[in-house]
Amino acid sequence: MIGPPRRRAGFRALTAAACTAALGVTLLAGTGSATASPEPAAARAPLAAGSKVVGYFTDWGVYQRNYHVKNIETSGSAAKLTHINYAFGNVTGGKCAIGDAYADYQKTYDAASSVDGTADKWDQPVAGSFNQLRELKKKHPGLKVLWSFGGWTWSGGFGEAAKNPAAFASSCYGLVEDPRWADVFDGIDIDWEYPNACGLSCDTSGRAAFKNVMAALRAKFGSSNLVTAAITADASAGGKIEQADYAGAAQYVDWYNPMTYDFFGAWAAKGPTAPHSPLTSYSGIPTQGFHTDAAIQKLKGLGIPSGKLLLGIGFYGRGWTGVTQKAPGGTATGPTSGTYEQGIDDYKVLKTKCPANGTVAGTAYAYCGNNWWSYDTPATIAGKMTYKNNQALGGTFFWELSGDTSNGELIKSIK
Secondary structure (H helix, E strand, O other), X not given: XXXXXXXXXXXXXXXXXXXXXXXXXXXXXXXXXXXXOOOOHXXXXXXXXXXXXXXXXXXXXXXXXXXXXXXXXXXXXXXXOOEEEEEEEEEEOOEEEOOOXXXXXXXXXXXXXXXXXXXXXXXOOOOHHHHHHHHHHHHOOXXXXXXXXXXXXXXXXXXXXXXXXXXXXXXXXXXXXXXOOOOOOOEEEEEXXXXXXXXXXXXXXXXXXXXXXXXXXXXXXXXXXXXXXXXXXXXXXXXXXXXXXXXXXXXXXXXXXXXXXXXXOOOOOOOOOOOOOOOOOOOOOOOOOOOHHHHHHHHHHOOOOHHHEEEEEEOEEEEEEOOOOOOOOOOOOEEOOOOOEOOEEEHHHHHHHOOOOEEEOOEEEEEEOOEEEEEOOHHHHHHHHHHHHHOOOOEEEEEOHHHOOOOOHHHHHHO
C-alpha cells in the first residue's frame, strides 16, 4: 500500500448545540458570538489535556516517496514528536510478522543519508530503518518508538490471531523484543481494521475478540512497555464502535488513536464533495455524524477516559474531479489525480497544487479548475488543537510523517 488506508466510517449526528457544547462554548442568544459556558465553581477544574504527539512512519516510504528516518530529523519533526509508530508489521498465521525485511533492517545507508552521519557496514546485523530509528533515539533520548501491526491491508490476519490471543501476543513479543532491535522499540501498536466488522475484509471473531487480544498483549508486554491501538471512528448507531468492546479493552491500553479522518472521499465517485476530516457537523453534511466530535463523544460516553483518546489528523487530502462548484456538496465525475494514487495527495503537494480557499466544519477545502480537495492546514490544525485541549484529550496523532513539508509545517501547528 502506498497511501493512507481508506478508513471509512459511519456516525450518529450531534445537534449543533451538542457540537458547540462539546467544544466548550455556547452561543449567546441573538448574537451568534461564543462565550465560555457558565459552570458551578465545583466544576471549574477541567482535566488537563495531554501533550503526546504521535506520528506514523511508513516502511514503504523509503521507496517511491524517498522519505527516510533522517527526514524526521532534518524537518525538525523529531524534536516535536513524543512517539513514532512504525507501520506496518504483518499479521499472518495467527502471529506478528516482519512487514518488509529490506526496508526494516537490511537496507544500508551511506553517511550522507544516515541520521548520525556514519555509513552502514555491509555486514552489520541491523541496518535499514530500524537502525536509523536507533540513531534518532540517541539524538532524542525522550523519543519512544512503537511497532504498529496490521493496517488496512494486513488486518485480515487478526481474526486468526484472535482464536489464540496468548499465542499471538507471545509471537508479537518475541518479534518486537528480538535482541537485534529490542532497544529500538518501546511497545506495540495494533491497527485492526476492524474487529468484528468489515474493512478490506470482514471479521466475525465476535465482540469480545478485541478486548481478549489487547488483554493478552498487555499481559505479555507488561507494564514497562506501551500497548496502544488505532481504532475505528464510526460512531453511528449500530456502527463499528459498537461491534467491539473498546470500553472493556481500554483498561489494557495506554491510549487509543481513533482514526478521525477519511470520513468522505472519492470512493463515492460522483460525490457529493465533502471534507474527509471534519471536526464537527455542518449544514449539508452528506451523512449525519460523520465527524470527529461524534466519535470522541461516543467513546467518552462509553466511559473511556479522555486522557486515553488522541485526536487524529491527516497530513494529506482527498479530492474529486469534474466538480463545478466551490462549496462542499457538489457533484463530481470521479477521483482527481494524485501523486501516487487517485483521489489522494500529500499536504506538501496540495498546498501549492491546489491551495486552500475555504473552510468548513473546522477543516479546509480547495477548489481549483474542476478539482475539489479537502485537507487540514496549519490554521485548521491549530483550531483542532483548541478542541483537543477543551476535551482534555491525551494528545494528537497523525498519518503520516512524509505528508508534511520539508520544514514540518503541520507538526509545528500540533506542537
